Amino acid sequence: xxxxxxxxxxxxxxxxxxxxxxxxxxxxxxxxxxxxxxxxxxxxxxxxxxxxxxxxxxxxxxxxxxxxxxxxxxxxxxxxxxxxxxxxxxxxxxxxxxxxxxxxxxxxxxxxxxxxxxxxxxxxxxxxxxxxxxxxxxxxxxxxxxxxxxxxxxxxxxxxxxxxxxxxxxxxxxxxxxxxxxxxxxxxxxxxxxxxxxxxxxxxxxxxxxxxxxxxxxxxxxxxxxxxxxxxxxxxxxxxxxxxxxxxxxxxxxxxxxxxxxxxxxx
Numbered sequence: 001x002x003x004x005x006x007x008x009x010x011x012x013x014x015x016x017x018x019x020x021x022x023x024x025x026x027x028x029x030x031x032x033x034x035x036x037x038x039x040x041x042x043x044x045x046x047x048x049x050x051x052x053x054x055x056x057x058x059x060x061x062x063x064x065x066x067x068x069x070x071x072x073x074x075x076x077x078x079x080x081x082x083x084x085x086x087x088x089x090x091x092x093x094x095x096x097x098x099x100x101x102x103x104x105x106x107x108x109x110x111x112x113x114x115x116x117x118x119x120x121x122x123x124x125x126x127x128x129x130x131x132x133x134x135x136x137x138x139x140x141x142x143x144x145x146x147x148x149x150x151x152x153x154x155x156x157x158x159x160x161x162x163x164x165x166x167x168x169x170x171x172x173x174x175x176x177x178x179x180x181x182x183x184x185x186x187x188x189x190x191x192x193x194x195x196x197x198x199x200x201x202x203x204x205x206x207x208x209x210x211x212x213x214x215x216x217x218x219x220x221x222x223x224x225x226x227x228x229x230x231x232x233x234x235x236x237x238x239x240x241x242x243x244x245x246x247x248x249x250x251x252x253x254x255x256x257x258x259x260x261x262x263x264x265x266x267x
Contacts, residue, residue, distance in 0.1 A: 001017065001018040001019075002015050002017050002031075002258075003015060003016045003017075003018075003127075003128070003131055003248065004016075005135060005138075006211060008139070009135060009138055009139065009142070011084060011154055012083065012084050012087045012090070012138065012142060013081060013082070013083060013084065013087065013138065014036055014083065015082050015085055016079065016080070016081055016082070016131045016134070017079070017080040017082065017110070017258050018077070018078075018079055018080075018127040018130075018131075019076075019077070019078050019080065019255075019257055019258075020076055020077040020078075021075055021076050021077075022075050023040040023069055023073070024073060024074050024075055025074075026069075026071060026072070026073050027072045027263055028069065028071055028246065028263065029069070029070045029071070029072055029257070029261065029262070029263055029264065030067055030068070030069050030070070030243075030261070030262050030263075030264055031032050031061075031063040031064065031067065031068045031069075031070065031260060031261050032064065032066075032067035032068075032242055032243045032244070032260050033063065033066075033067070033201055033202040033242055033260065034082075034201065034205055034260035035063075035067065035085055035193070035198050035202060035205070036082050036083055036084065036085050037060070037061060037063060037083045037085055037087065037096070037099075037192065038061055038063055038080055038081055038082045038083050038088075039058070039059075039060050039061075039081040039083070039087035039106070039115060040058060040059055040060075040061065040078055040080055040081075041058045041078060041079040041080075041081070041106075041117050041118060041120045041121060042057050042058060042076060042077065042078040042079070042121060043057060043077075043118040043119065043122035044057070044075075044076055044077065044117065044121075045057060045076035045077075045078055046072065046073040046074050046076070047070055047071070047072050047073075047229065048070065048071045048073070048077075049068070049069070049070055049071075050069050050070075050071070055070070056104060056105040056107065057118065058105070058106040058107075058114055058117075058118055059103045059104060059106055059192075060088060060091070060092065060099070060103070060104040060106065060109070061102070061103050061104050062088060062098075062099030062100050062101060062102045062104070062106075062192055063085065063096060063098065063100050063101070063104075063191065063192035064100075064101055065100060065101055065193075066101070066241075066242075067102075067242065067243055067244045069180040069244075069264070072233070077121055077124070078103070078121070079121060079127065079130060079131075079134075080258065080261075081134065082258075084154070084157070084189055085157065085190075085191045085192065085193070085198070086150055086153050086154065086221060087191040088192070089189070089190050089191075089192075090115075090142075090146065090150070091109075091141070092104070092109055095188070095189045095192075096188070096189060096190055096191055096192030097188045097189065097192050100192045100193075102135055102149070111173065113137075115154070116133070117130055117133065117134060121233070128205075149190065150190065151193065152176060153177075153186060153187070153190045155176075156172065156175065156176055156183070156187075156195070157191070157198070159172075159175055160172075160195070160198060160199050160202050161200070161202050164202065164203055164206040164227065164228060165198075165199040165200060165201070165202030165203030165204070165206060165228070166199070166203060166228045167195075167199055169183075169195070169196075170193055173215070177217075183195055200238065201228075201242070203227055203228055204227075204239070204242055205229050205259065205260075207223060207224065207227035207229070207235065208250075208259065210223045210226060210227060211223060211247065211250075211251065214222060220232065220247050220248070221233075224247075224254070228250070235247065250262075253265070
């Protein structure tokens, strides 16, 4: 289940995703970057990384520069709040670069503020009611004064997406009125990524959107050109670096839980 936020929150929250698994077996999952940050809320998930370390029940995740493999043991229900990339910086009040590739326990930064939502998930409250309560919570939080730099970052992010990730440094300088170095510093602080890295992710996800509507392995070469890749080998390299799979392998992945969250086939 994927639900969009109300219009006044759309500049900060991309969407909500509710996932539920009733099976008791072990699932191997892969999370890869979509250029966004987010919050995972759960009351019962048993989630570990590949080293066997237990993840918190609820946590924020920063920008990913590489995919992350996880293991879920047993049934679970969770709410993913997918942020616009700069919203994590607003919530945590630290440089987004500091939490790059990091998972931050909700209890460590917001103490008991998220407990009510965890309890709602535990008692199987209607997900739409939970999302409504989260909308109220985030609206109250955003009633405070927001740094004017966020308007610049938001506009630049949308400019990159509208151009499908195909933008040059000179074009960004012209669009923002800032130098390449100034833009880079602002992106690292508020987004956790450089403009170039974010543009590459935007282009990759534009290609994924083309694959979704043209779900045919024979079309991959043509779609790669449509997405601005100079050749198919360039696409495959980007795909494997970010997702750990080739485009063909990704197409064959049956359980795509979200645009950047898939269940891996057992080997």
